[in-house]
Amino acid sequence: MLQYSKFILSLLVAVALMLCAGEASAQRVTVAQQKQRVEQCRRDLKRVEQQVKELKKQKGSATERVEKLTEQMNLRTSYIAETERKRDMLDVEAKQLNRQIDSLAEALENNKKIYAEAVRVAHRNYKSSNETTYLFSSTSVSEAAHRMVNIRHVAEQRAELAESIREQGSMLVAMREELDGRRAELDSVGMSLEAEKRDLERDREQAKREYEKLSDEERKALAEQKRQKEELEKATKELRKLTENNKVGKSFSSSTKALNLPVAGGKTHKMQTNMVKISGKKGDAVRSIYEGKVVRIVTDNTNHSTVMIAHGHYVSVYTHLSQIEVSEGDVVKRNEQIGVIGIGVDHNGTMSAYMQFMIINTKSSTPMNVMDCFKK
Numbered sequence: 001m002l003q004y005s006k007f008i009l010s011l012l013v014a015v016a017l018m019l020c021a022g023e024a025s026a027q028r029v030t031v032a033q034q035k036q037r038v039e040q041c042r043r044d045l046k047r048v049e050q051q052v053k054e055l056k057k058q059k060g061s062a063t064e065r066v067e068k069l070t071e072q073m074n075l076r077t078s079y080i081a082e083t084e085r086k087r088d089m090l091d092v093e094a095k096q097l098n099r100q101i102d103s104l105a106e107a108l109e110n111n112k113k114i115y116a117e118a119v120r121v122a123h124r125n126y127k128s129s130n131e132t133t134y135l136f137s138s139t140s141v142s143e144a145a146h147r148m149v150n151i152r153h154v155a156e157q158r159a160e161l162a163e164s165i166r167e168q169g170s171m172l173v174a175m176r177e178e179l180d181g182r183r184a185e186l187d188s189v190g191m192s193l194e195a196e197k198r199d200l201e202r203d204r205e206q207a208k209r210e211y212e213k214l215s216d217e218e219r220k221a222l223a224e225q226k227r228q229k230e231e232l233e234k235a236t237k238e239l240r241k242l243t244e245n246n247k248v249g250k251s252f253s254s255s256t257k258a259l260n261l262p263v264a265g266g267k268t269h270k271m272q273t274n275m276v277k278i279s280g281k282k283g284d285a286v287r288s289i290y291e292g293k294v295v296r297i298v299t300d301n302t303n304h305s306t307v308m309i310a311h312g313h314y315v316s317v318y319t320h321l322s323q324i325e326v327s328e329g330d331v332v333k334r335n336e337q338i339g340v341i342g343i344g345v346d347h348n349g350t351m352s353a354y355m356q357f358m359i360i361n362t363k364s365s366t367p368m369n370v371m372d373c374f375k376k
Contacts, residue, residue: 030089031086031089031090031093034082034085034086034089035086037082037086038079038082038083038086041075041078041079041082041083042079044075044079045072045075045076045079048068048071048072048075049072051068052065052068052069052072055068062210062213062214062218063214063218063221063222065210066207066210066211066214066222067222069203069206069207069210070207072203073200073203073204073207076196076199076200076203077200079196080193080196080197080200083189083192083193083196084193086189087186087189087190087193090182090185090186090189091186093182094179094182094183094186097175097178097179097182098179100175101172101175101176101179104168104171104172104175105172107168108165108168108169108172111161111164111165111168112165114161115158115161115162115165118157118158118161119158122154122155122158236360236362239295239296239308239310239315239360239362240313240362240363242295242296242308242310242315243295243310243312243313243314243315243362246293246295246310246312246313247312248291248292248293248310248311248312248331249290249291249292249293249309249310249311249312249314250311250312250313251312252290252292252311252312252314253312253314254361254368254372256290256373257372257373258374258375259289259290259334259373259374259375260287260289260335260374260375261278261289261374261375262278262286262287262288262289262316262318262355262357263278263280263284263285263286263287263341263355264284264285264287265280266278266279266280266284267279267280268371270371271356272367273367273368273369273370274358274359274360274367274368274369274370275356275357275358275370276356276357276358276370276371277354277355277356277357278341278354278355278356278357279352279353279354280341280353280354280355281341281353282341282343282353283340283341283353284340284341284353285337285339285340285341286307286318286321286337286338286339286340286341286355287335287336287337287338288309288316288332288333288334288335288336288338289316289334289335289373289374290309290311290316290334291311291331291332291333291334292309292310292311292316292331292332293309293310293329293330293331293332294307294308294309294310294326294327294328294329294330294331294332294338295308295309295310295315295328296308296328297324297326297327297328303322304319304320304321304322304342305321305322305324305339306318306319306320306321307321307324307326307338307339309332309338313361313362313363314359314360314361314362315359315360315362316357316358316359317356317357317358317359317360318338318339318355318356318357319355319356319357319358320341320342320344320354320355320356321338321339321340321341321342321355322339322340322341322342322343323339323340324338324339325337325338325339325340326338326339341353341354341355342354342355357370358370359373
């Protein structure tokens with residue numbers, strides 16, 4: 001009788017290969033996520049590129065052009081870095097797939113050899129009437145039945161091996177096609193990277209030319225903008241630490257609507273996307289827009305204070321308050337008073353009551369429009 005230990009071994013190899021394919025599938029999910037990150041970087045870059053084009057057409061501020069070009073370079077650098085990660089992940093995936101193809105091809109060749117030997121044995125048994133002799137040499141009916149089952153089992157295993165060979169062959173073709181696709185994608189990503197690196201060098205040259213055109217005052221203004229941006233980024237990192245694992249007010253999101261202004265009846269003046277100046281009357285109460293936790297209170301050299309309240313990972317910032325009614329660590333309710341509006345004097349000596357309000361998403365660099373939160 002033909003020994004089928006090799007056949008069983010080949011089936012185990014096939015199962016192991018399928019498990020490897022499962023691991024590759026899990027890796028592809030990660031690659032798919034990386035592709036989404038690359039696509040988001042690309043969209044951000046295209047948006048700023050369009051803004052740079054618009055500034056070129058206009059006779060706008062030279063410092064604004066330099067600042068926007070700097071933003072474009074930073075976004076392009078991020079895009080290149082994310083694309084390089086994508087390339088490296090695709091390369092790892094292609095190498096894994098190539099190893100699986102080699103293992104499957106080897107298993108397939110072994111199965112073909114086993115199947116060829118099985119066919120040769122069956123042919124010899126048929127020509128020499130070995131199976132007939134095997135049956136008729138039985139000493140009882142039950143033994144003959146048992147031997148007939150053995151013969152049928154050998155034939156079934158031979159058929160299963162043939163089917164396994166067909167499936168492995170089809171799998172091998174599909175995997176080789178997939179590998180060709182990965183290699184083509186790697187080539188495409190490589191060419192894209194080279195083009196982006198050339199564009200980055202072009203951006204640098206353009207930014208350098210624009211910077212050389214700036215006056216000393218414009219360069220100072222640009223340096224101050226950079227300093228303020230770095231301070232904001234540093235402050236945002238600190239806020240991220242303060243809001244870590246905060247559950248109070250976690251239902252707040254960028255889509256939260258119909259909230260009350262911090263100053264009832266206050267007049268708003270937009271300063272930037274996520275910041276607004278709110279004018280009111282002396283003694284007006286300043287109230288929390290949403291339930292949250294007071295994570296930081298800071299007082300400046302004019303004795304005006306800033307209160308920061310965490311709502312989940314969002315932080316509402318109330319600046320230029322003359323009195324404070326809360327302490328760090330307090331949990332406040334929606335519309336609860338946290339202080340009193342501050343008084344300021346402009347360069348003409350005119351006194352006015354106002355505060356500044358801002359919302360920071362500590363998990364995103366994209367500013368949200370604060371006015372979208374309030375009742376229209």
